[in-house]
Amino acid sequence: MEQSRATSKPAAAPGAPRVTRDAVLDTAMRLVRESGTEGLSMRKLAAELGVAVTSIYWHVGNRDALVDELVDRVLRDMGTIRAAGSTPADRIVSVALASRRMILDRPHLIGLVRERGLDALLMLPARRALVREFAAAGLHGARAALAVQAVQFQVAGFIMLERALTGHEQEQAAVQAWLSEVAEGGDPELAAGLNVNADPDELFEVAVRGLVESLVREV
Amino acid sequence: MEQSRATSKPAAAPGAPRVTRDAVLDTAMRLVRESGTEGLSMRKLAAELGVAVTSIYWHVGNRDALVDELVDRVLRDMGTIRAAGSTPADRIVSVALASRRMILDRPHLIGLVRERGLDALLMLPARRALVREFAAAGLHGARAALAVQAVQFQVAGFIMLERALTGHEQEQAAVQAWLSEVAEGGDPELAAGLNVNADPDELFEVAVRGLVESLVREV
């Protein structure tokens, strides 16, 4: 797990390593940025670094560990979320919005997280701020815990799904075909609303606000 | 897309096909049930059917098309959801609960859908019933469309995330490590509630009910 951390400078000494663990991770991240998670292979990575494949294994263990480490890195590089607004509900909603923004600003994160089944980690950035704001809203103990988790799921779940609406044309076609197959009888405006792609921003805000107001109201 | 549909009986005639498209799909589904999506390879599938790999290609095109077809099949085999309860909110919540149950009852569906990025299709089963019940609750047109989609996202998103909490021990460990890293100062009950795995059933119901009541209330 924790081999070879050192060598902060290239230092062309004779016995110097040809690559460092950090260099491996940097290049891996670049490959992911350039061609997604499926563009990242151990062999390409080695080639890119001018080194034998097996050398990669010495530095990072294996591919799964590599990807996990990339996820960790991206997560660590995310800043803290600050709530904005005056009412408790507004502040909590603002945390959700900021959290979604932070994640969408790192589009490769979703692919990485997805490949390793680490979706739940997307709930993390919002966590601290949510705990704080729900406490400020007067929720405590088990009820606060439930509220925080409900919002976390809402945020992360939405993000995992929404790219089926945006981008990803190939699969979007299949999804749209399925989703719009039904003609909603008697309410053409409803049918239109369901079949046209909803604006994800609006949909997200409506859903989050609805949930949050319910959670806060009963105090 | 639609080659070879015929031959409903084995019929050991001389020129009879050695496998049918349906047989390929059946066996593929069995492999998925036995060892998940990553246990499904074209070569294993062919071996299982006693036929050359290339023959599979004739019947189903390629692996992606195969998986898509399996998703279609499972989706088609799901029954219709009927709402239960007396108040509009209760009825809508019951649809969400039933939808989640139907999907969780088909655990391989999630893997299939995930591999192909067809997550959004999990929103489908609840759709018809949601449209009906929101109409009965007095929502129409664009507002109803938004409400339906908000609940659909809530349901499908939750399902995609929750298995990070249940099962999947390997990755669960990594996730839990991350999620519980923070000690919540001053509210031990909160900390406990956040760090112990929440009961997904309860969490789901709380979240859905909160959202639904907000959506219905403003009529």
Place this chain on the structure above:
DNA sequence: ACCTGAACACCGTTCAAGT
């Protein structure tokens, strides 16, 4: 219409060996 074998272009991973 249905199936075959051969071949291509990839993968991740292990291992014994080098310096």
Place this chain on the structure above:
DNA sequence: ACCTGAACACCGTTCAAGT
């Protein structure tokens, strides 16, 4: 400590050829 080449056990897919 760091890197190598060889080898293993897989993949999905295409193609020309058979019946």
